[in-house]
Amino acid sequence: MELTVNGTKRQVDVVPEMPLLWVLRDELGITSPKYGCGVAQCGACTVQIDGKAVRSCQSHIGEVAGKSVVTMEGLGNKDQHPVVQAWIEHQVPQCGYCQTGQIIQAISLLELIPKPTDDDINVVMSGNLCRCGTYPRIRAAIHAAAAKIAGK
Numbered sequence: 001m002e003l004t005v006n007g008t009k010r011q012v013d014v015v016p017e018m019p020l021l022w023v024l025r026d027e028l029g030i031t032s033p034k035y036g037c038g039v040a041q042c043g044a045c046t047v048q049i050d051g052k053a054v055r056s057c058q059s060h061i062g063e064v065a066g067k068s069v070v071t072m073e074g075l076g077n078k079d080q081h082p083v084v085q086a087w088i089e090h091q092v093p094q095c096g097y098c099q100t101g102q103i104i105q106a107i108s109l110l111e112l113i114p115k116p117t118d119d120d121i122n123v124v125m126s127g128n129l130c131r132c133g134t135y136p137r138i139r140a141a142i143h144a145a146a147a148k149i150a151g152k
Helices: 020-027 082-089 099-112 118-125 135-151
Strands: 002-005 008-011 046-049 052-055 068-070
Touching: 020 046, 046 099, 052 099, 082 099, 082 135, 099 118, 099 135, 118 135
Parallel strands: 002 068
Antiparallel strands: 002 008, 046 052, 046 068
Protein backbone atom coordinates (compact mmCIF):
# COMPACT_ATOMS: atom_id res chain seq x y z
CA MET A 1 0.00 0.00 0.00
CA GLU A 2 1.09 3.55 -0.67
CA LEU A 3 0.47 6.64 1.39
CA THR A 4 2.11 10.03 1.73
CA VAL A 5 3.63 10.63 5.14
CA ASN A 6 4.93 14.10 5.94
CA GLY A 7 5.14 14.92 2.24
CA THR A 8 6.98 11.76 1.20
CA LYS A 9 5.34 8.88 -0.67
CA ARG A 10 5.87 5.67 1.29
CA GLN A 11 5.18 2.03 0.50
CA VAL A 12 4.29 -0.43 3.24
CA ASP A 13 3.69 -4.15 3.02
CA VAL A 14 1.32 -4.83 5.90
CA VAL A 15 -2.18 -6.23 6.37
CA PRO A 16 -4.94 -3.67 5.68
CA GLU A 17 -6.28 -4.03 9.24
CA MET A 18 -3.03 -2.86 10.84
CA PRO A 19 -3.58 0.39 12.78
CA LEU A 20 -1.90 3.42 11.24
CA LEU A 21 -0.21 4.09 14.60
CA TRP A 22 1.77 0.84 14.34
CA VAL A 23 2.60 1.45 10.67
CA LEU A 24 3.98 4.88 11.55
CA ARG A 25 5.93 3.75 14.60
CA ASP A 26 7.02 0.21 13.76
CA GLU A 27 7.25 0.23 9.98
CA LEU A 28 8.27 3.83 9.25
CA GLY A 29 10.08 4.84 12.46
CA ILE A 30 7.90 7.90 13.10
CA THR A 31 7.58 8.10 16.86
CA SER A 32 5.71 11.32 17.62
CA PRO A 33 2.25 9.67 17.68
CA LYS A 34 2.08 7.82 20.98
CA TYR A 35 0.12 4.79 22.13
CA GLY A 36 -2.11 5.92 24.95
CA CYS A 37 -5.30 3.93 25.17
CA GLY A 38 -5.76 2.09 21.88
CA VAL A 39 -9.46 2.99 21.69
CA ALA A 40 -9.32 6.59 20.37
CA GLN A 41 -10.22 8.13 23.74
CA CYS A 42 -7.01 9.90 24.81
CA GLY A 43 -5.67 11.58 21.65
CA ALA A 44 -1.98 10.78 22.20
CA CYS A 45 -1.89 9.16 18.75
CA THR A 46 -3.50 12.09 16.89
CA VAL A 47 -2.25 12.76 13.34
CA GLN A 48 -3.72 14.63 10.40
CA ILE A 49 -5.11 12.60 7.53
CA ASP A 50 -5.89 14.76 4.51
CA GLY A 51 -5.90 17.78 6.82
CA LYS A 52 -8.24 16.36 9.45
CA ALA A 53 -7.19 15.33 12.98
CA VAL A 54 -7.78 11.62 13.53
CA ARG A 55 -6.74 8.96 16.03
CA SER A 56 -4.16 6.76 14.36
CA CYS A 57 -4.75 3.88 16.78
CA GLN A 58 -8.18 3.32 15.26
CA SER A 59 -7.39 4.20 11.63
CA HIS A 60 -6.48 1.10 9.68
CA ILE A 61 -3.83 1.42 6.99
CA GLY A 62 -6.27 -0.01 4.43
CA GLU A 63 -8.49 3.03 5.00
CA VAL A 64 -5.55 5.44 4.77
CA ALA A 65 -3.89 4.10 1.61
CA GLY A 66 -3.51 6.87 -0.97
CA LYS A 67 -4.07 9.63 1.59
CA SER A 68 -1.75 12.22 3.13
CA VAL A 69 -0.67 11.78 6.75
CA VAL A 70 1.03 14.53 8.76
CA THR A 71 2.71 14.01 12.13
CA MET A 72 4.85 16.35 14.24
CA GLU A 73 7.82 15.32 12.11
CA GLY A 74 5.99 16.76 9.10
CA LEU A 75 5.77 20.29 10.46
CA GLY A 76 9.14 21.12 8.91
CA ASN A 77 11.07 23.32 11.28
CA LYS A 78 8.82 22.52 14.24
CA ASP A 79 10.21 25.30 16.40
CA GLN A 80 8.97 27.87 13.89
CA HIS A 81 5.35 26.68 13.81
CA PRO A 82 3.13 29.21 15.64
CA VAL A 83 1.43 26.50 17.69
CA VAL A 84 4.75 25.02 18.80
CA GLN A 85 6.08 28.51 19.61
CA ALA A 86 3.00 29.20 21.73
CA TRP A 87 3.37 25.82 23.45
CA ILE A 88 6.92 26.74 24.42
CA GLU A 89 6.07 30.31 25.47
CA HIS A 90 3.21 29.13 27.69
CA GLN A 91 5.22 26.21 29.06
CA VAL A 92 2.41 23.83 28.25
CA PRO A 93 4.12 20.44 28.63
CA GLN A 94 4.56 18.92 32.02
CA CYS A 95 5.31 15.26 31.39
CA GLY A 96 4.98 15.78 27.63
CA TYR A 97 3.52 12.39 26.68
CA CYS A 98 0.29 13.76 25.18
CA GLN A 99 1.77 16.90 23.67
CA THR A 100 2.32 15.81 20.06
CA GLY A 101 -1.32 14.73 19.84
CA GLN A 102 -2.41 17.96 21.55
CA ILE A 103 -0.37 20.07 19.11
CA ILE A 104 -1.65 18.27 16.00
CA GLN A 105 -5.23 18.63 17.30
CA ALA A 106 -4.65 22.34 18.02
CA ILE A 107 -3.28 22.90 14.51
CA SER A 108 -6.38 21.24 13.05
CA LEU A 109 -8.58 23.37 15.30
CA LEU A 110 -6.94 26.59 14.11
CA GLU A 111 -7.24 25.52 10.48
CA LEU A 112 -10.98 25.04 11.03
CA ILE A 113 -11.62 27.95 13.41
CA PRO A 114 -8.93 30.65 13.08
CA LYS A 115 -10.20 32.63 16.10
CA PRO A 116 -11.58 30.03 18.51
CA THR A 117 -13.45 30.90 21.68
CA ASP A 118 -12.76 29.10 24.94
CA ASP A 119 -15.85 27.00 24.22
CA ASP A 120 -14.54 26.09 20.74
CA ILE A 121 -11.23 25.03 22.27
CA ASN A 122 -12.91 23.05 25.04
CA VAL A 123 -15.12 21.17 22.59
CA VAL A 124 -12.48 20.39 19.96
CA MET A 125 -9.69 19.60 22.42
CA SER A 126 -11.90 17.59 24.81
CA GLY A 127 -10.87 14.29 23.20
CA ASN A 128 -7.20 14.94 23.94
CA LEU A 129 -6.48 14.02 27.54
CA CYS A 130 -3.68 15.50 29.61
CA ARG A 131 -3.14 13.55 32.81
CA CYS A 132 -1.03 16.42 34.15
CA GLY A 133 -3.97 18.82 33.81
CA THR A 134 -2.30 21.54 31.74
CA TYR A 135 -5.61 22.52 30.13
CA PRO A 136 -5.44 26.23 31.10
CA ARG A 137 -1.98 26.48 29.50
CA ILE A 138 -3.18 24.56 26.42
CA ARG A 139 -6.09 27.00 26.03
CA ALA A 140 -3.80 30.02 26.49
CA ALA A 141 -1.30 28.65 23.97
CA ILE A 142 -4.04 28.07 21.39
CA HIS A 143 -5.26 31.65 21.79
CA ALA A 144 -1.68 32.91 21.47
CA ALA A 145 -1.06 30.78 18.35
CA ALA A 146 -4.31 32.07 16.81
CA ALA A 147 -3.12 35.64 17.39
CA LYS A 148 0.31 34.86 15.86
CA ILE A 149 -1.28 33.28 12.80
CA ALA A 150 -3.72 36.20 12.38
CA GLY A 151 -0.80 38.63 12.62
CA LYS A 152 0.96 37.05 9.64
